[in-house]
Amino acid sequence: MPLATNTPTTDQLLLPVAIRAVHAAGARLLQRFGHAAPLATFDDVVTAIHANDAASLDSLRDALRAARPGAGWVEDELEGGALPMGEWWITDPVEGNINHVHGQFDWGVTATLIRDNVPVLTVAHVPLEGRTYTALRGGGAFVDGVRLRPSAKTELRSAMVATGQARPGESSETHRRIGRSVTAMLGTALVVRVTVPATFQLAMVAGGRMDAFWQHSNVRSGLVSGALLVQEAGGVVSDLHGRPWGLDSEDFLATAPGLHDEAVRTLSVVP
Structure with missing residues (x-):
């Protein structure tokens, strides 16, 4: 094309x-x-x-x-x-x-x-x-x-965060990583939600009504809209290791700017 x-x-x-x-x-x-x-x-x-x-x-x-x-x-x-x-x-x-x-x-x-x-x-x-x-x-x-503006929070212990399935029928490995990442965040963040759909969780991150969202997936349709909303609102979008996110990334993270480093530290070590 x-x-x-x-x-x-x-x-x-x-x-x-x-x-x-x-x-x-x-x-x-x-x-x-x-x-x-x-x-x-x-x-x-x-x-x-x-x-x-x-x-x-x-x-x-x-x-x-x-x-x-x-x-x-x-x-x-x-x-x-x-x-x-x-x-x-x-x-x-x-x-x-x-x-x-x-x-x-x-x-x-x-x-x-x-x-x-x-x-x-x-x-x-x-x-x-x-x-x-x-x-x-x-x-x-x-x-x-x-x-839209993201939240001004600077520590996960005060943060509401979320994740969710990208689609039915994910692999057992993805299910395991989702579970372990939720456990890691439960020990770090104030409140953890597991819900769908991703776009409207990301809209809340963009508008400061939620503080972070992550997903173990690269399903485009559930992420591209929310990624642009968060970026243009002033939030941070990356993969779970803090690298720039793109359509070929294997996972996804969007946060308020003051929470990104701590979220990466929490999620990047999940085996």
Whole structure:
């Protein structure tokens, strides 16, 4: 794919288009919320999740492809790793789909434009809260037009932190590392949450309502939106060893600036 020619100004013009697309998808999901058939089996859950994805993608894909006809489209939201150079839309049509189908409130829709493997624009919408998070690379992060800032905490013993599964069916090795990392943080942080979806935990880190989030995974769709929100808010994003994070990183850490070093010391030694 050829490199896209673009500027911060054209990205800014694209942002309201992406917002409308994500809002339209969110409206469809609101209509479906609370009306799913009772879930009794694994197949029931999978069927409900796929139906949600299809309903959201019907409008989301068409609108975003029309806005950037030259951009690629990532079909598999559970994929990880770097992409070919150029522009790509990475979306999660129902971020927190498992919550939606169980009648829980923490779910939404995300769309992120990647350019040469760097997130440059993102929209994350939470329909039940009526909140929309946005960020442009170099332009700050906002929720409903109000600038986001991370917390001012400087020690983990005062911090609320979180992690969670990136996807079902992780390897036993990943399960073991998640468990050991939670144990390490339980001995260091004030409160540890284990929850999904990642994007909205990261939005809370960006806005100072939570202090750190980490994940043992490189699933792109769950991290790219929140990574840009945290970075543009003034937080720190890296891998668990403190190295710069990218789409090909094996794990992920986002923190308030004053907590990053201690979080790396705590998590990087987990075997």
